[in-house]
Amino acid sequence: MKDLEGMIITSTSGQTYLLTEKVDKQGAQGIVYEESTGKFIIKLYKRGNEYQNRNRMNKLEWLIKQSYPDQFIKPLDLFTEPYIGYAMEKVINHISLNKLLVPSRELTMSEWYNEETGGLRRRLFLGHKIAMQFALLHESNRAYCDISGNNIMVNKDSKVASICMIDIDNIYIPGGDSGNILGTSRYMAPEIVTKQMQPDIFTDDYSLAVILFELLRCGHPYVGDMVEDGTPEQQEQAYRGMYPYVDEEDSPNSSTQMLPVEVVFTNKLADLFYRTFVKGKENRVARTTAREFALACLEASNKVMKCNECGHWHYASPDKERKYFCPWCDEENERPIFLQFKDRYYVVDAKERNRIILKEEPVESFVLREEKNAITNNYISNLYIRRDKFSKPVDQYFVINKAKNGKFYLLNPKNSILYLQKNGQKERIPITKDNDQVEIGYKDRLFFSDIDINISKDPNAEIDEKYRGLVFRNAVFL
Known part of the structure; x- marks a missing residue:
């Protein structure tokens, strides 16, 4: 030209x-x-x-x-x-995602990962936003075709998690003409490399998984130590999935170069990546979807706490002595405040002559931070029972704010169905958008329906048959 x-x-x-x-x-x-x-x-x-x-x-x-x-x-x-x-x-004030994938040679890993590029919390939320954009695209049966760090832009400000996707002329409907756009070799699915398939939503899911893995771990899922020390040809073979996944059990290709799995993955994220890079390497339909990654990254971003010593974000995971240490500086932190979600439902107790009883199980626990905590509806809703109540899977449902006095307050700006039961009391107080902020304390409980099934220890308690098969979610302030 x-x-x-x-x-x-x-x-x-x-x-x-x-x-x-x-x-x-x-x-x-x-x-x-x-x-x-x-x-x-x-x-x-x-x-x-x-x-x-x-x-x-x-x-x-x-x-x-x-x-x-x-x-x-x-x-x-x-x-x-x-x-x-x-x-x-023209996209302004944004840079290529590649800037967050390749560590700086001028800074330590901790300085670059946490201070220069925003740390674990920002990366998890960026991962959520990126994955959700592709999930929405896939819902219309369109594939992006060339997911890579070159085509995803992120805000220059390390405190901001805005993104945008460029070069969307790569998009096409699977089965149509892809215009010979196959992708970027580092992110291409094995069946694209071997020319067995044209790009589609399943190959997008594979490419997205590689991008998210690199965003969090700062390394490729198949480039372990045996490849890092090898030839350029071996690295190309690794991109094609010809080496074991670095986190596969007893993998000869494990990595000491990238960030440890326990530092940047939740158990759920680790399972989702394993599905794609072990089970999904050959079985395309086993791969984790973009929506699954989006929600898992969002959940993970709500499980992190900020170290009081170094200021870096890390998972609020206690050790065997129930102490909370920062993996970046090894300093001990105070236990954070959690909002724990639980489900109540009927079960059949076979040991008690098939008597139907009520049961309550914890679902997820999220850290409440020293700022506005916007709780979204995908935590509130049982997605299989009551999904029709929600227009989007990540709409804000209610808010918990921490004030300067150290206390937490409940707000309901969207006027969602919300009830507060103070610890030790039976009354459930309706919380609406007209309420001033309401103080919430230890072991207070939140309900998201105007009906509920009560946990009873009475073996002769009457069972309300109309609620059989339903799951009722609530949350406890801990």
Whole structure:
């Protein structure tokens, strides 16, 4: 392609753009330019044959008519001359996700991971937002095709977790024409590398898992010590999944280079990655979905606490003596305050002559931090029983704030169904958006329905049959 700097080009809508400097060097598909207003980026493709050009233009015309998840930067205007291409909104104050995947050589791992790039909590929340965007895309049976750090942008500010997806001309409906976009080798699913399959949602799920693994662990799931010390050819083989997963039991390819699994993964995240990189390496349908990763990252982000000594985020996981040590500086921290969710339901007790009894089990425990704690509905709802009550899986349900006096207060700005039962009392107080903030204390309990089944120790207690098979979730302040 010839240099077009200084040229004025006209879009199919009649809008003119003065091309200024190139954004990056010329790539395989074409070249990207800035334009004089500073509001847009112009991507122009290399000329192909008549068939290729027609297909590319047809795809762009299709893409510009589509709706997208809110963090995708969509085409706004199209070009046919001098080259086929499109204009999109310019993303400002964001950098490539690659900046968070490759450790700095000028800083220690702790300085780079925690201070330079925001630490574990930010990375988990970035992972949640990235995965949720792809989950929403997949719900419309569209695949992104080339998930990589180059195409995901994150805010420059290490205290902000905003993201956006660029180069969405890679998107296509599985079974259609992918435009020969197969992906980036480091993130490509094995069946793409071997050319057995075209990109689809399952290959997207694989690529997303690699990105999230690198975001948290700072290493590739198949690049362990035996590959790190090997040849470039071995590294390429590892990208293709030809070596064992680094966290597979008794793996000869374990890693001492990346961050330890217990420092950056919850048990749930570890299981989800294992599913993709061991079971899902060959069995595509076994791979963890984008939505599963999104919710697991969100849950994990609510299990971290901030070290009082070094200020770094780490999981609130006690040792055998129930003490909370920071893995970054080894200092002991005070036990945080938790909100523990529990489920109540009927079960059949076979040992008691099949008598139906009521049971309560803990589901999840989340750390309440010294700030606004927005509790979302995916923790409140039993997703199989009452999912129809919620429009989105991560809508805010209620809020718990910690005040300067050290006390926690309950607010219900969305006017959700919410009741407070103070410790030692039977009365359930309805909390609405009209209430001032209500103090919540140790062992106080929250209910999310105007009906509930009570846990009774009375073996002759009457059973309300209309609630059989239902699960009622509540939460305890601990």
